[in-house]
Amino acid sequence: MIALAVVxxxxxxxxxxxxxxAPLWVVREGTSDSAxxxxxxFVLLGATVATQFAVPWLIRRLGWGPVLAAGMVLLGLPSLLHGLTADLAPTLALSAVRGVGFGILTVAxxxxxxxxxxxxxxxxxxxxxxxALSVPNVLLMPSGGWIGDTWGFWPVFLLGAVPLLGIPACFALSRHLPERSTQAPDLPSGTPAGRTTYLRLIxxxxxxxxxxxxxxxxITxxxxxxxxxxxxxxxLFxxxxxxxxxxxxxxAFSDRVGVDRLLWPFVILIVLGLSALAWVVRTPVGTAQVAAWVATCAVVGISYGALQSLTMLQAFAAAGPRRVGAASAVWNAGFDAGTGTGALLVGAVALGAGFGPAMALTAALCLLTLPWAIRSALRAR
Structure with a gap:
């Protein structure tokens, strides 16, 4: 677990x-708009999703250590090249390469x-x-744009290369995992994940x-x-x-209470939080609105974090011990497809209607999933 934490x-x-x-880089130093x-x-996470379903196969072919190390190289090295140009096309290309590395890291x-x-x-x-993965999000995600605006973007690009420092831990971690396998140890080999498995993961x-x-x-x-x-x-902090x-x-709480019973309250909470946030950001947030801004961000963050862990655990339970790799690939694909699509959708809607309506749309989309969450709770009784 220590090696995994370092990775x-x-x-x-x-x-x-x-x-x-990176999005701020092409706006501040290049000629791009919010779209x-x-x-x-969107390109970063599109490449991530395109990679994720191949990761279990790569681990079976090459082993855990080489695959994880390759992911760290592809994620970290392109960051050093971002500073050479703020033009949109090369920035998108570098984002795609980083997305491949991130796809490997997330699934593995x-x-x-x-x-x-x-x-x-x-x-x-x-x-x-x-x-372990959220601490960087707390420390660096809020400060990345601020550092770029205040001190320049090169310090951010150097931080983006930190994955290169985690390569030794990739090989240390690989020694404690089933050799070239993404299923639970001490189980006979199963058939590849089929239609039933993927339907359970929907x-x-x-x-x-x-x-x-x-x-x-x-975030974007x-x-x-x-x-x-x-x-x-x-x-963002x-x-x-x-x-x-x-x-x-x-x-740990879900180990005692059960995952299915915990989903629906957090779905309702994120809908309420996003609705409030949509009202706050209908015009650029100033210092007079700092309390409302921080409170709504925190409320959304509570549900955002809880639903990540709960849906991950539900996915692994639905797939079973022989389909750990498939569950990881599908869950991470959903995570990154959502994050990338959110960046594109919110940017496109904001361009025509403003950020308030764009965030209200995300609240409505979350509300559509409430029946699934309630159904899970009823099934768990």
């Missing part, structure tokens, strides 16, 4: 630093978290893994998709939602800290 911390540090900063800025993270690391422990402690393990994936769609919009456009740069950092704490603690 998660360094890998997600590179991801978190550039997630708000172009949204495309930066979350599968490893499950494979390192017995099923009854799965929630606690997912919570600990989530804490409900948690849809909930996750809408939640991360909202999160992607907030926080610097543009405020009138004063430091307010972006404060809002509140969002990230709330998400980190709930994502960490909800795992």
């Amino acid at each position: 998660a911390f360094t890998g997600f540090s590179g991801y978190a630093a550039l997630l708000p900063a 172009g800025a949204g495309a930066v993270n 690391a979350s599968a490893a978290a499950v494979l390192l422990v017995e099923p009854r402690r799965r929630g606690a393990a997912v919570g600990a893994y989530s804490l 409900p948690p994936s849809l909930i996750l998709l809408t939640v991360t769609l909202a999160g992607g919009g907030i 456009f926080a610097p543009q939602l405020v009138a004063v740069p430091w307010l972006s950092a404060v809002g 509140a969002f990230g800290l709330a998400a980190t704490l709930t994502r960490w603690r909800i795992g």
